[in-house]
Amino acid sequence: VQVFPPVNFTLTVSALAQVLLHWKPNPNQEQNNYTIRYDVKILSPVPEEYDTKKTSSTRTAALHNGFSARVRTLLLHNDLQMRSDWVKERLLPPPGAPETSVTNLSCETHISISSTVSLHCTWLPGQGAPEDTEYFLFYRYEAYTEECQDYTKGKWNRNTECRFSVTHIDPEEVDKLIVIHINGSSKYAVIKPFQQLFNQNAIEKVNVPRNVSVFLEQNDLLATWEKPISPLSNRCFEYEFYLFNLKSGNKQILKLSSNDFRLRIDVTSRYAIQIRANHHICCTRGFWSDWTEIIYVGQNNLENPMSWILTVLCVSMCCMFLLVAIIC
Incomplete structure (x- = not known):
């Protein structure tokens, strides 16, 4: 059985960055007891190959450098597959002087x-x-x-x-x-x-986490928050938890997949905390959200500048009075 290529293969720009590929079955093609499909190969701008039983197909692609594709007939019978020659078409790039595009x-x-x-x-x-x-x-x-x-x-x-x-x-x-x-x-x-x-998800600037609550429970720091404004569910988000120990200067960024957190800390230190979010699992990652406003928690009495100054002044005054008493 001879396999004939499709006829009247055309490429038409149907919308911005959208091409309609259309062809017709070859009128000379024998069809008795055979299944006819079509093998389509996109050559540029992005190579892609697929088969279809339809005689048209729509593809989305950037067209500023043109578009080219080819199609052939596939004749199927039981385990036997026969192919025709390819038919090729192309769209020329739109006119324009070199290096003038953005x-x-x-x-x-x-x-x-x-x-x-x-x-x-x-x-x-x-x-x-x-x-x-x-x-x-x-x-x-x-x-x-x-x-x-x-x-x-x-x-x-x-x-x-x-x-x-x-x-x-x-x-x-x-x-x-x-x-x-x-x-x-x-x-x-x-x-x-x-x-x-x-x-659309890859270029989304994710909103910041909401209603952040941080508090101490004995020697543990506990934090909870709500997911960003988004139609996505809780399980779709990941978080970065920024923890800065103001006493030691130690900084940590912890990666989390839930919207609550517990950590053993040094209760004699004071901490600065921020959280940011991104989506994953459910869709392509976007741009990380901004950091939430800084939340401070804990005490750092040993490094409170005002307390330290008052202590030094008191000691100095006491020493001065003692010295005056001895001299007199």
Whole structure:
């Protein structure tokens, strides 16, 4: 049996950083008692191979350097598998002068107490971009695309920062992709666009732990706190517990997976304590939260500067009175 390659293979940009691959079965292909599937291989920008029984497929990828793929027919019968030749297509990179696209793109999200998600991105102008270049940022999440309206300008009065105070990013989703697209304009050059994909959890700036409580119980330090504002459950978080002994100068950072803690300490010392959080297990790690405000616990009477000064003054006065009494 001869296996014929698919026909009418096309690549279409269907959204920002999204490509629709579509083909049709070869009309000459014999199908009696055979199962037809298709082997798809993405060649660039990120290699990937998979098979499907459908005649279309959608892939998300950064397209500023183009996209290429190939597809072939798989004919299956019992344990027998036969393959056709490959059919290849490509999307050319969008036009633009070299080194005019942005560099050093960095983005961060934050979940508010009202469960909305903000987005903040920064970048540097391309080294080859003319001084009059203006950049414009768009983000896409699932089917929603939005252009930035809140820019901050850098050197040469060019946009180098963007903020979305509210987005359509769903805080309850896990490891979904956020597409960032930045294009530009200039009177003196065609500015090459740039795209980058971000995992929504990987760029989340985690909120700080809440309601931290620290107290002493005999020779033990006890600490409890609540997880950060997040739709994720308690088990999804890890913590770093910073403990500073003000008497000895000793510092410790302890890694914890629960939101309570007990530690034997030196009760004659005073301690400074801070906690920060990140998520793991349930999703990709994000950016560590800020440290909580410093909490002090314990006594350090031996090193209380005011007490020490008063003690020295009292001893000095007593010695002076004794000396005067002896002389007189």
